Amino acid sequence: MTKISLITGGSRGLGRNTALAVARRGGDVIITYQSRAEDAQAVVAEITAMGRTAAALQLDVGSASSFPAFAAQVKTLLGDVWGRTQFDHLVNNAGHGSMATIGQTEEAMFDQLVNVHFKGVYFLTQELLPQIADGGRIVNFSSGLTQMIYPGYAAYAAAKGAIEVLTRYMAKELGGRGIAVNTIAPGAIETDFGGGAVRDNTDINKHIAAITALGRVGLPDDIGPVVAGLLSEESRWINAQRIEVSGGQAL
Secondary structure, three states: OOOEEEEOOOOOHHHHHHHHHHHHOOOEEEEEEOOOHHHHHHHHHHHHHOOOOEEEEEOOOOOHHHHHHHHHHHHHHHHHHHOOOOEEEEEEOOOOOOOOOHHHOOHHHHHHHHHHHHHHHHHHHHHHHHHEEEEEEEEEEOOHHHOOOOOOOHHHHHHHHHHHHHHHHHHHHHHHHOOEEEEEEEOOEOOOHHHHHHHHOHHHHHHHHHOEOOOOOEOHHHOHHHHHHHHOHHHOOOOOOEEEEOOOEOO
16 A cells, blocks of 8 residues: 655755655655645645655644644545545654844744744644554654754754654654654755755855765755655664764764
């Protein structure tokens, strides 16, 4: 039976790349988007052109109160499109980057980062657990910034650090259902994260390349296929791990 992966934040960046990588491996995909409906539909069209089935649903991962209604949409979609009641893989990718030193961080910014990157992951996963098939997979996105310290990312990195702990607890509690749960921690990648600084600022790009063992900045294509691999049957014995994908940054 074809595997179905639900990928949050799949309209752009690493979520988009992951969705395409899953489809190339023969999987079907549900992506979510917050506001970029046209971008999301473009991803769906690209996956459909591969001969796979895809759909897009709107979701604000920072609004936990919306999760029951979203879960109901997923249930309806699964029945209408796939004739199924469950999907196989959940990839908690959606997020954003906000930068401020500890002394300058405002409470509203802090709350938004925690709501999106930690609380949202926690309660969205909770809401969707009945719809995740036994033997499935969960991959939670963290960041290389939990171990590579750059001033200005304290709140963001702390929320991602919470995800790394949560992943281990998920792996323990869901192990009885055969669900493997892992964290992927990308290094600096050329996307629009943080306003696209790594991609667009030549000085930042050169600096990161210089402190990376493989001598360049990461690309989305360095990440999506790794996530798709973690979702595969070949990776069934990898569980409760933090997997950094950074090219050897800041060794």
